[in-house]
Amino acid sequence: SYELTQPPSVSVSPGQTARITCSGDALPKQYAYWYQQKPGQAPVLVIYKDSERPSGIPERFSGSSSGTTVTLTISGVQAEDEADYYCQSADSSGTYLVFGGGTKLTVL
Amino acid sequence: EVQLVESGGGLVQPGRSLRLSCTASGFTFGDYAMSWFRQAPGKGLEWVGFIRSKAYGGTTEYAASVKGRFTISRDDSKSIAYLQMNSLKTEDTAVYYCTRESTGVVIPGHGFDIWGQGTMVTVSS
Numbered sequence: 001s002y003e004l005t006q007p008p009s010v011s012v013s014p015g016q017t018a019r020i021t022c023s024g025d026a027l028p029k030q031y032a033y034w035y036q037q038k039p040g041q042a043p044v045l046v047i048y049k050d051s052e053r054p055s056g057i058p059e060r061f062s063g064s065s066s067g068t069t070v071t072l073t074i075s076g077v078q079a080e081d082e083a084d085y086y087c088q089s090a091d092s093s094g095t096y097l098v099f100g101g102g103t104k105l106t107v108l
Numbered sequence: 109e110v111q112l113v114e115s116g117g118g119l120v121q122p123g124r125s126l127r128l129s130c131t132a133s134g135f136t137f138g139d140y141a142m143s144w145f146r147q148a149p150g151k152g153l154e155w156v157g158f159i160r161s162k163a164y165g166g167t168t169e170y171a172a173s174v175k176g177r178f179t180i181s182r183d184d185s186k187s188i189a190y191l192q193m194n195s196l197k198t199e200d201t202a203v204y205y206c207t208r209e210s211t212g213v214v215i216p217g218h219g220f221d222i223w224g225q226g227t228m229v230t231v232s233s
Contacts, residue, residue, distance in 0.1 A: 001172065030215070030216070031216050031217075033219040033220075035153070035220075037153070042205055042223035042224065042225060042226060043153065043205075043220075043223055044223075045219045045220060045221050047219075048217075048218050048219035048221075049216070049218070049219075052218075054219070054221055084152075086152065086153050088153075088155075088219075090215045090216075094215045094216075095169055095215070096155070096169060096171065096172075097143075097155040097158070097169075097171075097214075097215070098155065099152060099153045099154065099155060100152075101152050102152040102153070
């Protein structure tokens with residue numbers, strides 16, 4: 001079955017830039033989406049279609065794509081950004097959705 | 109206020125059935141695709157399935173782990189999406205979330221922008 005691969009954890013100091021990657025063979029064909037989830041809360045969409053930012057999401061969140069890897073970048077990380085981040089996409093047929101395993105962002 | 113509220117979760121024995129409901133408010137329900145996701149305790153997010161809007165045939169897709177056991181339906185007149193879960197297994201234990209997607213087709217889509225608070229389903233004898 002199709003899988004997306006994320007690093008389990010990323011740590012940064014406040015004000016630095018955090019980059020979270022997500023790799024998958026179908027990513028050149030299918031868009032990627034990023035969700036932020038804080039403990040005990042429902043996920044929040046922070047990036048859609050690789051690099052689009054929903055209204056209300058701070059400009060420090062951005063997304064990019066290169067080949068089989070997409071990247072979520074958080075510039076000027078703040079303490080409130082500490083959360084789990086999940087990438088989501090579809091398989092090459094465009095039928096099934098799939099999530100990465102999630103990355104825990106720790107703000108030191 | 110745009111809102112999704114799940115209900116119907118609880119404790120159920122293996123092999124039994126349960127139906128979850130997702131009641132929407134604050135938006136034109138029929139224009140949206142609706143999807144269900146789940147999250148087992150301490151684990152990551154897992155897609156369960158989705159139903160496209162009627163404009164795209166109202167068709168459904170399911171994850172392999174639930175296909176043939178779970179069924180998603182929608183009642184646009186009541187703004188409710190349903191998840192019928194049959195032949196439940198212990199590994200179905202999770203918080204179940206419903207979400208919406210604005211294009212109605214999901215793939216490619218605009219992502220799932222509104223999520224419910226989730227409802228816990230525990231499958232245990």
